[in-house]
Amino acid sequence: MNYYYTIWIVLIPFIVFLLTGLFGNRFKPIVSGIIGTAGLFTSFILSIYTAWKYFFVPGGETGSFDTLIAFKTTWLQVSDKLIIDLGVLLDPISVMMLVVITTVSFMVHFYSLGYMKGERGFARFFAFLSLFTFSMLGLVVATNIFQMYIFWELVGVSSYLLIGFYYERPSAVAASKKAFIVTRFADLGFLIGILLLSYYTGSFNFSDITNPQSPVFTSISSVSFMGMSAITWSMLLIFMGGAGKSAMFPLHIWLPDAMEGPTPVSALIHAATMVVAGVYLVARMFPVYAFHAPEALTIIAWIGGITSLFAAVIACTQYDIKRVLAYSTLSQIGYMMLALGVSGYGGEEGLGYMASMFHLFTHAMFKALLFLGAGSVIHAVHSNYMYEMGGLRKYLPITHFTFLIACLAIAGIPPFAGFFSKDEILVAAWYHNRLLFSLEYLVAGITAFYMFRLYFGIFWNKERHYHHTPHESPLTMTIPLILLAAGSAFTGFIPFGSFVTSDRVPFEPEMHLSIAIPSVIIALAGILLAYVLYRKESMVSKKVSASLGSMYSLVYNKFYIDEVYLFVTKRILFNLVSRPVAWFDRHVVDETMNRIAWVISVTSNKIKGLQSGQLQHYAMVFVSGTVILVLIILYNLTLS
Amino acid sequence: MLTITHFLIVSTLMFFIGIYGFLTRRNLITLLMSIELIINSVNINFVVFNRYLYPGQLQGQFFAMFIIAIAAAEASVAIALIINIYRRFTSIEVDDVDEMKY
Numbered sequence: 001m002n003y004y005y006t007i008w009i010v011l012i013p014f015i016v017f018l019l020t021g022l023f024g025n026r027f028k029p030i031v032s033g034i035i036g037t038a039g040l041f042t043s044f045i046l047s048i049y050t051a052w053k054y055f056f057v058p059g060g061e062t063g064s065f066d067t068l069i070a071f072k073t074t075w076l077q078v079s080d081k082l083i084i085d086l087g088v089l090l091d092p093i094s095v096m097m098l099v100v101i102t103t104v105s106f107m108v109h110f111y112s113l114g115y116m117k118g119e120r121g122f123a124r125f126f127a128f129l130s131l132f133t134f135s136m137l138g139l140v141v142a143t144n145i146f147q148m149y150i151f152w153e154l155v156g157v158s159s160y161l162l163i164g165f166y167y168e169r170p171s172a173v174a175a176s177k178k179a180f181i182v183t184r185f186a187d188l189g190f191l192i193g194i195l196l197l198s199y200y201t202g203s204f205n206f207s208d209i210t211n212p213q214s215p216v217f218t219s220i221s222s223v224s225f226m227g228m229s230a231i232t233w234s235m236l237l238i239f240m241g242g243a244g245k246s247a248m249f250p251l252h253i254w255l256p257d258a259m260e261g262p263t264p265v266s267a268l269i270h271a272a273t274m275v276v277a278g279v280y281l282v283a284r285m286f287p288v289y290a291f292h293a294p295e296a297l298t299i300i301a302w303i304g305g306i307t308s309l310f311a312a313v314i315a316c317t318q319y320d321i322k323r324v325l326a327y328s329t330l331s332q333i334g335y336m337m338l339a340l341g342v343s344g345y346g347g348e349e350g351l352g353y354m355a356s357m358f359h360l361f362t363h364a365m366f367k368a369l370l371f372l373g374a375g376s377v378i379h380a381v382h383s384n385y386m387y388e389m390g391g392l393r394k395y396l397p398i399t400h401f402t403f404l405i406a407c408l409a410i411a412g413i414p415p416f417a418g419f420f421s422k423d424e425i426l427v428a429a430w431y432h433n434r435l436l437f438s439l440e441y442l443v444a445g446i447t448a449f450y451m452f453r454l455y456f457g458i459f460w461n462k463e464r465h466y467h468h469t470p471h472e473s474p475l476t477m478t479i480p481l482i483l484l485a486a487g488s489a490f491t492g493f494i495p496f497g498s499f500v501t502s503d504r505v506p507f508e509p510e511m512h513l514s515i516a517i518p519s520v521i522i523a524l525a526g527i528l529l530a531y532v533l534y535r536k537e538s539m540v541s542k543k544v545s546a547s548l549g550s551m552y553s554l555v556y557n558k559f560y561i562d563e564v565y566l567f568v569t570k571r572i573l574f575n576l577v578s579r580p581v582a583w584f585d586r587h588v589v590d591e592t593m594n595r596i597a598w599v600i601s602v603t604s605n606k607i608k609g610l611q612s613g614q615l616q617h618y619a620m621v622f623v624s625g626t627v628i629l630v631l632i633i634l635y636n637l638t639l640s
Numbered sequence: 641m642l643t644i645t646h647f648l649i650v651s652t653l654m655f656f657i658g659i660y661g662f663l664t665r666r667n668l669i670t671l672l673m674s675i676e677l678i679i680n681s682v683n684i685n686f687v688v689f690n691r692y693l694y695p696g697q698l699q700g701q702f703f704a705m706f707i708i709a710i711a712a713a714e715a716s717v718a719i720a721l722i723i724n725i726y727r728r729f730t731s732i733e734v735d736d737v738d739e740m741k742y
Contacts, residue, residue: 611741612738612741613737613738613739613740613741614734614735614738614741615671615734615737616662616663616664616734619662619663620663623659623663
């Protein structure tokens, strides 16, 4: 089948970026918005068409989904062996990601037409959004790990640009720098990992590295280093890159601050697409993890588990609604990582893999919805803080309703999407590690609690004094909300096991009522607790937090992780490393160079008189030189 | 009977007179004349070598023609330059034209 056109899914956003970026200020702002939205709509339709063709039109006779290289071109040929391609690779996860990204991105574009209306830099905003979409699409369809790395960095740049969109605001600038530096630091690990891996496999291509049947894959062997094989090290380093982008503990610090960006950006980048790039990376490299680096998988599972608990606890204490959502994103991505970590390869064993991708898919829907809903609320009351909101259900009926659906979905109440995917993750964890499993039960309860704390705090509770009566957002904003709400409500029924599995052979995951029922009960308990505490204005929650005392402030201050980082960088790194290095640079390196320059300047001062400007002096020198040369030659001739 | 040596003596004399003039004269016009002397001494060499050593060929003669043409062009450019120098410095003494020193 011909999938050559899929390159346009990636290229259209890029063309839109060039158009709006270069000529944006020649049009009326709204024109840029419409171009961006129309371009994304085209990509969206193409992706849906591709997914339909890939999954539903039978092509392979093996009953599994093939990996297709739809488009390939040599980008850089360093030597005969080292060739770097750019291309489009289609397999179940990349097709799924194409759908997720274009769907959410299209919704966000559409929503931004209303949300960003009248903002300065409207055209710039749409240009950056398109750039981001282009890079993210390029990342998921990468045919080799090097292409992935290129787009990985591009995604980082566009995230940086969008977080710092309000560049007049110092906090936004600081947040964008923080995000960039932290992810860049993680990407250093990623790069080293890539180099190590390609050194041992001799290939960049995913079709070699991640195909368990390929000769390259089976012949992977490496030396041992500090108790683990070099492949394990390289996979851990690659995971470090993924952990940076996916904001896993302890590299999570940039994500909450990234909420300084406009809300649609948070929905697109910092909830639905970019932050799951790390999960996608691990899923992409999954066969290597499963066969050659199982220790790394265990570490991934634990990091995922710890992050999910840790972020869920912090989310209970925050007041900035976007920050609550940011921590909830961290927690949900922790779930996905954990699911990958507990997964095995092939068939029922690969349940965790499938569950992770399923959760990625449903999470993209409801988390984008939550963020867009939060944007709609912020749009109405001009504040980010929960204590300046309350009783909004009367004023924002559509937002209220869709937000409720999203909260139910993320809390894991059937029949909403989150229930199904979370259940699969719990089952996978149950078979692998009971400790992690019980941890996730706990997190499921906390998730339900903080989401409904948010929900009751915004839409019920006591009505606050508003400067002007809050009003429902315009249609451009509510339509995406409704569409995403439909997604959050119904995507759970997709039989994901038939499409996305670790070995691409479909299987039918079972429902485990013995696991599902307790998890729903726990979630309901969390909701009930939130109902009691936040349904009406009450002092109980304040009393509870006061009685927890220092525990509460520890959590409220996010376990002081940021302070620890500051301490490590400012006190330890700056004093012990940077200052000596700076001294060395100033006094040794610079001084050497200065001395050399000084010698040259003194010498040239002494001899500059030779340059007299007198034509005849020069001619004299020239003639005498010639005469001397002639004499030498004559002398040599007579000798020989 | 004139031999090749006679011609070469003349051209060598011209050449060194030209060099001497170029190094000692102060007037730019005189310098130009010295250069012409040098060029023409070379011209004589070309023609003479052609005539005496390879009488069947014409390259040397043609070369001389080219050099005459180019010398004419060069002289016109040089005189244009000298005129401009005179306007700028109100002098055509080579000592006065030393703006390009350090």
